[in-house]
Structure formats: C-alpha cells, structure tokens
Amino acid sequence: MSKTKFVDFRAVKAAITMEQLLQHYGVLDQFKRTGDSLNGPCPIHKGSNPTQFRVSTTKNLWNCFSDCEHGGNTLDFITKMEKCSIHAAALKAIEWFNLDPEAMAASDDKAEPAEPKASVPAAKPATKTAANEENPGDGGRPQGLPNPPLKFRLDKLERNHPYLVEQRGLTPETIVDFGIGYCAKGMMADRIAIPIHNVKGEVVAYAGRFVGEPPEGTPKYKLPPGFRKSQELFNLDRAIKEPADKPLLIVEGFFDAMKIHDHGYRKVVALMGSTLSSVQEELIRQNTTSDSQVIVMLDENEAGKAGREDIACRLSKFCFVRVHQFPRPDMEPEHLTDEEVADIVEGHQ
Ligand SMILES: [Zn+2]
Numbered sequence: 001m002s003k004t005k006f007v008d009f010r011a012v013k014a015a016i017t018m019e020q021l022l023q024h025y026g027v028l029d030q031f032k033r034t035g036d037s038l039n040g041p042c043p044i045h046k047g048s049n050p051t052q053f054r055v056s057t058t059k060n061l062w063n064c065f066s067d068c069e070h071g072g073n074t075l076d077f078i079t080k081m082e083k084c085s086i087h088a089a090a091l092k093a094i095e096w097f098n099l100d101p102e103a104m105a106a107s108d109d110k111a112e113p114a115e116p117k118a119s120v121p122a123a124k125p126a127t128k129t130a131a132n133e134e135n136p137g138d139g140g141r142p143q144g145l146p147n148p149p150l151k152f153r154l155d156k157l158e159r160n161h162p163y164l165v166e167q168r169g170l171t172p173e174t175i176v177d178f179g180i181g182y183c184a185k186g187m188m189a190d191r192i193a194i195p196i197h198n199v200k201g202e203v204v205a206y207a208g209r210f211v212g213e214p215p216e217g218t219p220k221y222k223l224p225p226g227f228r229k230s231q232e233l234f235n236l237d238r239a240i241k242e243p244a245d246k247p248l249l250i251v252e253g254f255f256d257a258m259k260i261h262d263h264g265y266r267k268v269v270a271l272m273g274s275t276l277s278s279v280q281e282e283l284i285r286q287n288t289t290s291d292s293q294v295i296v297m298l299d300e301n302e303a304g305k306a307g308r309e310d311i312a313c314r315l316s317k318f319c320f321v322r323v324h325q326f327p328r329p330d331m332e333p334e335h336l337t338d339e340e341v342a343d344i345v346e347g348h349q
Contacts (some may be wrong), residue, residue, distance in 0.1 A: 034141035149202035157181025168230035230277035234270035247293035256333040274307035
C-alpha cells in the first residue's frame with residue numbers, strides 16, 4: 001500500500017491514461033480506435049453495445065452513453081469500476097502503475113509524505129467488490145499488475161505436522177502435491193506455508209495459515225505485502241492440465257481445493273475468497289472453450305451465496321456453468337466425501 005497520506009489527485013490524473021486503465025482491466029482489446037477516440041462496450045455497467053462507451057485518448061476522458069449516462073476522467077473511471085472514493089482510486093492508481101508516492105503527495109500538505117497511511121481506511125467502501133471483499137487472507141488489495149515470480153523458496157517445511165494430518169485430514173500425497181508444510185521461522189513462522197503459483201506454474205507467493213483458531217486480532221491467513229490475490233487462481237496451473245471434458249470446479253479456499261484434490265478430483269481452483277475478480281474471470285475465459293463446463297461450489301453462507309450468483313452470471317457468458325448448492329447452511333466443500341465429490345462433478349447431484 002502507498003505510504004502517501006495526502007494525495008495530489010491532479011498529479012495522479014496526469015500520470016495515468018485511459019488506455020492504461022482499459023489495459024489494466026483487460027478490456028482494451030474490445031475497443032476500436034478511430035482517430036483519438038476509442039469505442040467499445042462499457043466496462044462499468046458491463047454493457048455489450050460496442051459504441052456505447054467512448055474514450056478520448058488525448059484528453060483522457062470517457063463517457064458512457066448507455067446505462068451509466070455518465071462520464072469523467074481517469075480517477076472517476078476507477079471510482080466507478082471499484083465503487084470506491086476518489087481518494088481510494090488515487091491510491092489504487094499509485095499502486096497499480098508504480099507511481100512514485102512522493103511525487104504524488106499533495107504539495108501543501110502539513111505532514112511528512114513518508115508517514116504511514118492513516119486516512120486510508122475511511123475510504124473503504126461499504127459496497128462489495130472483488131478488490132475490497134473481506135476474505136481469508138486478503139487485506140483488501142486492489143487488482144493490478146501481475147505478481148512477479150518469487151526468487152526464493154521456503155524450505156524445511158514440516159510436511160507431517162499434526163494440523164495438516166489430524167485436524168485437516170489431508171493425505172501425505174496431497175501435502176506433497178501442494179508443497180505445503182509447517183514453517184518454523186521467517187515471515188510465515190508458526191504458520192502453514194501454502195505456495196501460490198501463477199498460471200505458468202511459477203511460485204508468486206506463500207500464504208500462511210495460522211495453526212488452529214487464531215487469537216483475536218490475528219488473521220487466519222497472512223499474505224506477503226504487495227501480493228495481489230485477485231491476479232491468481234489457486235491451483236489453476238495444474239487444473240488446466242486435466243482433461244478438457246472434465247468440469248472445472250471453483251471453490252473458495254486453499255483447503256477446499258486441497259480436500260477436493262484429496263478426494264481424487266484434481267481439476268479444481270480456489271478463488272481465495274468468495275468473489276471473482278476481473279482478472280480471475282479472464283484467466284478462466286482464456287482456459288475454457290464454449291463447450292467447457294464450470295461448477296461453482298462456494299460455502300453455503302451469505303458470502304458464498306452472493307458470490308456464486310455473480311460468478312455464475314459472469315461465467316455463463318462464455319461457458320456452461322452449474323452452481324452446486326449444499327443441502328444445509330454452513331456446509332463447505334471440505335465436508336464432502338469421495339463419493340459426494342464424484343457425484344457432483346459427474347452431474348448426479
Ligand atoms: Zn455504462
């Protein structure tokens with residue numbers, strides 16, 4: 001996160017272009033260029049009309065002539081896309097585009113620009129977006145640039161830790177397949193380290209799961225600073241190597257995915273939350289065809305129910321989507337048996 005306390009909105013606005021933002025959201029290729037304007041479907045209300053949204057590449061302004069009936073500058077665009085305040089939008093832009101926080105600090109501020117952020121949490125919106133949803137292991141990180149591959153590996157992880165074997169009931173094969181284990185030292189000390197790979201199979205982060213129930217104020221999951229989970233789908237690199245005719249199972253958490261793997265079904269990915277980011281949606285689109293089948297199986301709680309409706313609606317635009325509902329509230333994929341998993345993926349349940 002940025003260290004800037006006071007943000008000079010004009011400096012941020014001047015430093016980014018609408019074209020960069022369309023690229024950031026992965027929609028630039030849907031736009032057609034005519035002179036200094038770009039025309040395409042509106043990314044804000046997710047319209048389909050290819051001329052409803054126009055961008056001036058020289059003025060860096062945009063306008064939606066359809067549902068939004070609205071226009072604005074680059075920062076306005078971020079506030080609409082992220083449903084956040086202008087202050088939060090500026091901070092996101094600084095992070096996404098690696099802008100120099102010092103240069104973006106308001107010149108008339110009364111504070112040292114390097115002072116740790118203090119005013120940021122107030123900007124957190126109440127509306128749910130993929131970037132802001134409170135999820136296991138997420139600090140509300142915005143979507144942005146790709147996570148770079150890690151240059152190190154955590155070694156000496158304890159594979160047969162009782163938490164994994166007894167409490168989570170994972171088999172030794174699954175523990176080894178996912179490369180997880182108890183970490184005694186370092187940034188993931190006293191946690192179960194879970195490597196997260198990008199779609200190419202490169203390790204981009206370790207998530208650290210607290211062993212057991214964490215005390216008040218300690219997060220269940222810890223992710224390294226700067227890591228953007230919205231850029232990755234856990235286990236996607238391996239799920240895509242499974243046969244194309246098998247459905248892709250989408251679950252929420254690391255352990256859901258590992259349990260499903262334990263049950264013998266390997267074409268499974270975890271959102272690391274209950275919402276689907278636009279980058280995750282794009283990752284699924286790139287790795288499916290119009291014949292592909294996707295099963296959305298989130299936790300049977302309020303967040304899961306809300307998430308699966310949205311996800312099903314978005315994915316059904318390019319593949320077949322089935323939503324799995326559990327018969328009882330508070331049920332999670334972790335509670336399933338081998339037979340139940342098999343029935344679900346074969347469409348008998
Ligand atoms: Zn619109």
